[in-house]
Amino acid sequence: MLKRIALLIVTAMAMFGFLAVGPAAAAERAVLGGGSGILLGGEAMCTLTTIGHDNAGRLVGITAGHCGEPGMAVEAPDRQDLGVLGHMVAKSRELDYSVIEFDASRVTPVNRVGNVTITGIGAPASFPAIVCKEGLTTGNTCGVVWGDLLQSNETWTQMCVIEGDSGSPVVLGTTLVGMVNAYVGFACLGPELGTNIDVIMGDINARGGAGAGFRPI
Structure with missing residues (x-):
């Protein structure tokens, strides 16, 4: 009887261990589109104009140029727990726009x-x-x-x-x-x-x- 009980315990532990090391849940993504709030450089609060792909397949967005400077990290102001979602990579002072390159693994783009x-x-x-x-x-x-x-x-x-x-x-x-x-x-x-x-x-x-x-x- 003791051997059977021990066998049941070992089997249960093995099953628990298998479940515990199973595939991890997919990381949560930020949902962003034209009209979403964005935080640049941890300070400037602005709004994303639009999001989409360029001719190289990069996930990029546009916002106002005066919101920051190239190199600044971009986060979601209401979901900073999701971390850095991308960086400002280009800017025009004359036309007051900037380009953001997003990490496609961290962002779900939407059109509404x-x-x-x-x-x-x-x-x-x-x-x-x-x-x-x-x-x-x-x-x-x-x-x-x-x-x-x-x-x-x-x-x-x-x-x-x-x-x-x-x-x-x-x-x-x-x-x-x-x-x-x-x-x-x-x-x-x-x-x-x-x-x-x-x-x-x-x-x-x-x-x-x-x-x-x-x-x-």
């Missing part, structure tokens, strides 16, 4: 965040169209397009934006037409000023490297 869905990239919107954005701070807001008031690279709208919304995707329906860069005068009262996405993509393609040939998810 909140009330904004991105299915493609298009030309700037014109008066009196209504465009919308999804931002880290003010969420989903919409407003009339005033148009190109200063130069062909920028479009002014009447959307509500404040700090943290920098980089937010500006969409006409489901077409990405711009990014949020600033507001004039007072937050949510003065007009929003943003760079046209076709200009940004043209500059990225001309420079080559990360982001060239970008295609949104």
Whole structure:
């Protein structure tokens, strides 16, 4: 009887040990898309404009240039436990955009965040169209397009934006037409000023490297 009991104990321990060293659960990923909040360099809170793949297959995203400097780590502000998700790799001060290269093993890219869905990239919107954005701070807001008031690279709208919304995707329906860069005068009262996405993509393609040939998810 004692031998049988011992055999049962050894068998149970062996089974437990087998289960304990089984395949580990897959690491949790951050879900990111145009409109997701991002944290750069552990300090700057901004919004991702869009995410997708470039012509080299890299998972890349776009945000406002003034949010950080190349080399800065990118995290999800509400899920810092997931660690570093990527790094800023390029920046244009003139057009105020930056390119982020994400670790594809840590990020699940999506084309819808909140009330904004991105299915493609298009030309700037014109008066009196209504465009919308999804931002880290003010969420989903919409407003009339005033148009190109200063130069062909920028479009002014009447959307509500404040700090943290920098980089937010500006969409006409489901077409990405711009990014949020600033507001004039007072937050949510003065007009929003943003760079046209076709200009940004043209500059990225001309420079080559990360982001060239970008295609949104």
